[in-house]
Amino acid sequence: MRLKGTVGSRSTGTAREDGAFDEVFARLYRDEFPRLFRYLDRALGDDQLATDLVQEAFTRLFDRGAMPDEPSAWLITVVNNLVRDHFRKSARRFRLLRISGDEVAPGRPAPDPDASVAAAERRSQVRAALGRLSARDRDVLLLRHSGYSYREIAAAMQLTETGVGTILLRATARFRTVFQELHGEPD
Amino acid sequence: MNRTDGGHPTDEVLLAVAHGEHAGAAEAEAHLASCAICAGRLAALANDDHEVAALLGAIDHPVPSVAFEPVRRARALRRGLLTTAATAGLAVAAAALVPSSPLHQLIVGRPTPASSADTAAVPPTVAAGATPAQPIPLASGIAVPPSPGELLVVFGHDPDSGVIEVGRATTGDIAFRSRGGRTGYQVETDRIVIDNQAPAETYYIDVPPGSHRLLVESGDRVLLRWPDDSARRAAPGGTALARVPLRRAADHGP
Numbered sequence: 102m103r104l105k106g107t108v109g110s111r112s113t114g115t116a117r118e119d120g121a122f123d124e125v126f127a128r129l130y131r132d133e134f135p136r137l138f139r140y141l142d143r144a145l146g147d148d149q150l151a152t153d154l155v156q157e158a159f160t161r162l163f164d165r166g167a168m169p170d171e172p173s174a175w176l177i178t179v180v181n182n183l184v185r186d187h188f189r190k191s192a193r194r195f196r197l198l199r200i201s202g203d204e205v206a207p208g209r210p211a212p213d214p215d216a217s218v219a220a221a222e223r224r225s226q227v228r229a230a231l232g233r234l235s236a237r238d239r240d241v242l243l244l245r246h247s248g249y250s251y252r253e254i255a256a257a258m259q260l261t262e263t264g265v266g267t268i269l270l271r272a273t274a275r276f277r278t279v280f281q282e283l284h285g286e287p288d
Numbered sequence: 289m290n291r292t293d294g295g296h297p298t299d300e301v302l303l304a305v306a307h308g309e310h311a312g313a314a315e316a317e318a319h320l321a322s323c324a325i326c327a328g329r330l331a332a333l334a335n336d337d338h339e340v341a342a343l344l345g346a347i348d349h350p351v352p353s354v355a356f357e358p359v360r361r362a363r364a365l366r367r368g369l370l371t372t373a374a375t376a377g378l379a380v381a382a383a384a385l386v387p388s389s390p391l392h393q394l395i396v397g398r399p400t401p402a403s404s405a406d407t408a409a410v411p412p413t414v415a416a417g418a419t420p421a422q423p424i425p426l427a428s429g430i431a432v433p434p435s436p437g438e439l440l441v442v443f444g445h446d447p448d449s450g451v452i453e454v455g456r457a458t459t460g461d462i463a464f465r466s467r468g469g470r471t472g473y474q475v476e477t478d479r480i481v482i483d484n485q486a487p488a489e490t491y492y493i494d495v496p497p498g499s500h501r502l503l504v505e506s507g508d509r510v511l512l513r514w515p516d517d518s519a520r521r522a523a524p525g526g527t528a529l530a531r532v533p534l535r536r537a538a539d540h541g542p
Contacts, residue, residue: 126356127356130356134351134354135351138351138352139348139351142347142348142349143344143347143348145460146347146460146496146497146498147459147460147461147496148349148350148352149459149460150459150460151349152352152354156354159356163356188433188436220346221456221497223343223346224346224347224497225456225497225498227343227344227346227347228347228497228498229498230343232498242340243344245307246340246341246344250309251304251307251309262309263300266300266301266303266304266309267300269303269307270299270300270303273303273336273337273340274336276340276343277336277339277340280343
């Protein structure tokens with residue numbers, strides 16, 4: 102059984118000393134950044150925070166200087182830990198909002214076409230439905246729909262691939278049911 | 289291949305086939321070629337999967353284009369500044385507690401006579417009955433991360449005028465600002481105290497998408513439960529999601 106927090110803790114032969122690390126890292130960054138960002142952006146609903154945390158995960162990998170056995174799973178584990186740390190530490194965090202010279206409050210865009218309002222409403226509906234899933238079901242569903250394979254999800258979430266399939270089936274059904282309960286049939 | 293008692297592949301297997309994942313996909317596909325029932329089940333599962341994918345796509349932000357090299361440099365810079373930042377952070381926190389400090393003035397929204405920039409940024413109080421020459425700008429405010437449960441928002445002084453407007457936040461934080469008056473904020477775990485020492489015209493609360501819960505109270509009266517009151521307090525025709533007029537307790541309706 103894989104112990105929590107040990108995903109890919111061993112390293113492959115790709116280490117900084119052999120000169121190939123930077124090349125492998127660059128390729129990994131190019132390939133993994135989009136789907137890791139997609140997963141975290143959907144999970145958090147905050148693209149700035151998602152960007153920061155994904156960058157932090159890659160920075161930690163770079164500082165590590167050696168590739169883990171399962172880089173994708175390693176990165177997912179790290180960003181999930183970063184998210185937990187972020188919300189634990191931010192219980193008392195607040196930001197000062199600077200005085201605004203404009204006359205429209207932030208978050209209140211000028212009146213826009215109906216399409217914009219409908220899109221915002223749809224985003225709110227989807228996020229509400231996601232909020233009704235258990236954390237694990239939500240994470241597995243979001244990882245799958247961000248492009249991760251069953252094997253990668255299983256490694257990151259400490260599940261078997263069969264377990265991933267079972268959760269995906271349940272999470273898909275649950276998400277659709279909750280969405281329909283809250284908002285009716287999708288378009 | 290996992291099968292039901294009737295010899296058909298399970299839903300898990302069919303969904304894995306739809307995902308192009310299952311190791312026994314060849315066996316399952318052979319079955320699917322000769323079983324219309326399972327082919328129909330596969331189509332339904334694939335349709336559900338596409339439906340979920342489309343819904344999730346609705347909440348996507350564009351993937352930023354961020355090269356790693358600047359991140360490395362920023363990291364190095366950040367390390368160098370870490371000690372300085374920690375020291376500065378303590379100094380800022382201390383300064384915020386000193387009533388006469390500019391930072392304290394910024395947080396509580398009071399104009400600082402010694403600083404013309406601050407005075408220009410925060411509007412002077414408008415005399416009763418007078419018409420302000422300029423629209424009253426937004427005052428400073430704060431943003432806090434949503435609470436896992438319910439965030440309690442309490443007015444320090446029972447408001448007898450003005451309005452609360454709930455809007456949609458552009459970040460993942462809940463933002464508090466005001467327009468007019470003098471407003472300070474005290475941030476505690478799961479609780480914000482709005483120090484409305486001079487009544488504001490409008491108290492803005494911007495809430496990020498999601499099922500974040502807010503309870504806004506003054507004394508023993510509940511001014512707003514969000515999102516439970518969102519329909520009752522809806523602001524038709526405006527850009528705000530909800531509006532709550534603030535009146536004296538005696539005038540406050542049910």
